Amino acid sequence: MENKAYEEEQDDGIKVCTGVEIRENRPIENQTKTKDGDALLYSIEDTPSWYTCVILGLQHYLVAVGGLIGLPLLVASPLCIANDDEGDVARALLITSLFFVSGICTILQTTFGVRLPIMQGGTFSFLPPTLAILALPHNQCPAPLPEGFMNSSKTLYNDTDGSIVDGAEVWQRRMREVQGAIAVASLVQVILGFSGAIGFLLQFIGPITVAPAVALIGLDLFSAASYNASPQWGMAMFTAFVLVLCSQYLKNVKIPLPAYSSTKKCHIGRTPIFKMFPVLFALACGWILSLIFTVTNVFPNDKNHPYYRARTDVRSNVISNAPWFYFPYPGQWGLPRVTVAGVIGMFAGVIAGVMESIGDYYACARLSGAPNPPKHAINRGIFTEGFGCVLAGVIGTGTATTSFSENIGAIGITRVGSRRVLQVAGCLFVILGMLSKFGSIFVTIPDPIIGGLFCVAFGMITAVGISNLQYVDLNSPRNLFIIGFSLFMGLAVPEWMKANRGIIQTPSVEGNQIITVLLQTSMLVGGFLAFIFDNTIPGTEKERGILAWRTTEHGVEPMDEDQMKKAESECYNLPFPTNCCRFSRFIPILPEFGQQNVTVSEDNATSTRI
Structure with missing residues (x-):
């Protein structure tokens, strides 16, 4: 369909182009509106112009970078990767591989999976079982040999049997065991999606289940936001301030910029750039200020100083040691090794990842102006995620992939819910994953800046979860009990588990790992309790909000069955x-x-x- 530019009528009757070019893929009557009139700039079926897509896609790329680089750096030490130049190259290749796989999985998910604008990235759900595998006796890191041994440029280790082994083989051997566990365990997720088992459970899920589950996704991530912001709260709050300023206070300010439309050709239009690119502005301002403080040594160059992680050169060695071009491929670290203990331990990560993704789908649909996802879309989404986890396992990223909550929050902030934008972001991950020297530049974004973004994005996710309660009778003691108890236990139980590590003691080591991971997942604990109580405590469908929730598109107006099916078919x-x-x-x-x-x-x- 022909490209069109939005126009705005002034008081004198003259229409002025805003400069925002949109290719309409949906009838205008189906465009998403909200009760307060704050419409999405682009809803799920809208296609921005190619240059707008690239900028918006880069914005999502930058939001996800902070969460992606953390996992390879966390598993590097348990994998026995050395702290030298060779080890820096290994870390760079792990980051590159995760970027590459995340891009492929994002493209598959947005195009053939659940078809929501949802980013796929590394998940922390698989981290506890991964660390448990690497903590087994046969995976203990061997003792390093004296520096300069045999004048070799490679890191050498004195292995457990007394032999001298190459440092690369030491960590790659451990990686292969992690790969096999992730790939085989993720086949369960593929089966759950393809068989329709996940979709079958959806008939028992309503707003009382979704509200605490989605809200706990954001609440549980407060530790990640706090951890990243803690090195320099001043930088974190500065970044959050710029983000709030652009997305909330300056969202209606339009800046004159060169624009193009099919009717007016090249002209000067007014574009709400602060509303479209608030994350980009916040990242750029925070990054530049941090760079100035780094060059002037306001942030000390002392690794033991708490402000050190606010410097822009903390990970600069990743840029210098990363290859210019690298293509991650299956078996790049060798043939994956499958162990029964490893596979069983990874089941916990699979279950937690599936439950978290279902909550993410509902949150993403609401923020992007789509109706609630139907059974076939969720089945397909879980199936595609399972395939992505298998791919991550055979390629060797050190973790699996899942829906990225950070980018869902970014949709709510930017008011851009276009599927095409996330497809472009996936392409950027693939391209910059192969051009690892360029992709590594964004790895230098300081942690406090990422923490400031997370504070706003995770808060948005929490609010989206709570907003599902608008369909529920909040005067009902039944509903208040379920919501309050589920939220409280969803925070209390995981916190108790983290404070009492190793408290679960059963005859099965793998069973201990599974129970521990499940009870440490806030969204799973709260969502499960809400699910059980909502389906066992007597209550009418009107009281539970089932009817209004299933027949309302993004909280605007009720739809009959034919309208709902049409809306679902357009999106899914x-x-x-x-x-x-x-x-x-x-x-x-x-x-x-x-x-x-x-x-x-x-x-x-x-x-x-x-």
Whole structure:
């Protein structure tokens, strides 16, 4: 469809182009509006111009970078990666591999998976079992040899049997065991999605279950925000201040900029750049200020000083040691090794990741102007995530992938919910993952700046979870009990588990790991309790908010069944016809799943889009 520029009518009747160019993929009557009139700049089916997509995609890339680089750096030490030039190269390759896999998984998820604008990235759910595997006796790091031994430029170790081994082989051997555990355990996630088991549970899920589950995603991440911001709270709050200033106070300010439209061609238009790119402005301002303080040594160059992590040169060695071009491929560290103990331990990460992703889907749908995801979309999303986890395992990133809550929060801040923007962000991850020298530049973003962004983004996710309660009767003692108890226990139980590590003692070591990981996941604890109570304590569907929640699109107005199906098909149908097979209604990941009669319609063939 032809590109069009938004126009705004002034008091004198003259229409002035805003400079924001949009290719409309949905009828104007279906565009997302909110009760307060603060409409999305781009809803899920909208396609911004290519240059706008690139800038918005880069914005999402920068939001995700902070969360992605942390995992490879956390597992580097347990993997026995040395703290030298060779070890720095290994860390750079791990980061590159995770960027590459995250980009591929994001493209697959937004195009063929749940089809929401949702970023895929490394998950901390798999970290506890990974550390448990690396803590096993046969994975203990060997003693290093004296520096300069045999005048070798490589790091050498005195292994457990007294032999001298190459440092690269030491950590790659441990990585192969982690790879095998992740890849095999993730096949369970693939089966859960493809079989429709996840979609079956959705018929028992309502706003009382979703509200505490999604809210706890944001509340549980306060530690990640605090950890990143703690080295220099001044920088973190400065970044958060710029982000709030741009996204809330300056969101209606339009700046004259060169623009292009099919009617006016090249001209000067007014664009709400503060509303579109608040994260980019916040990152740039924080990064520049931190660079000035680094050059002038306001932030001391002492690794033991708390302000050290606020410097921009903390990870500069990653840039210098990263190769110019690197293509991650399956088996790059060798053939993955599968152990029963490792696979069973990883099951906990799989279950926690699945439950967290379901909550993320609902949060992302609400923020991007989409109806609640239907069964087939969630089945397909979990199936695609499982495939992505298997891919991460065989390539060797040190972790698996899942939905990134940080970027969901960014959608709420920027008011940009376009699927195409996240597809572009995925492409940026793939490209900059292969051009690792350029991609490593963004690794130098100081932790406090990332922490400031997280403070705002995670708060937005928490608020989105709570907003689901608008459909519920909040005068009902039944509902108040379920919501309050689920939220409280979702915070209390994981906190108790973290303060009493090793408290779970059963005859099975793998069982201890699974129970520990599950009880440490706030969203899982709170969501499970809300799910059980909401489906066992008597209450009407109106009281529980089921009817209003399922027949309302993004909290605006109720829709009948035909309108709901049309809205769902626009957002969640695959980008190619799927009703050409008579057996498609038996496949849980297809839109026709469960329908009695499947016929090929012209609308289905022409309305699907990538």
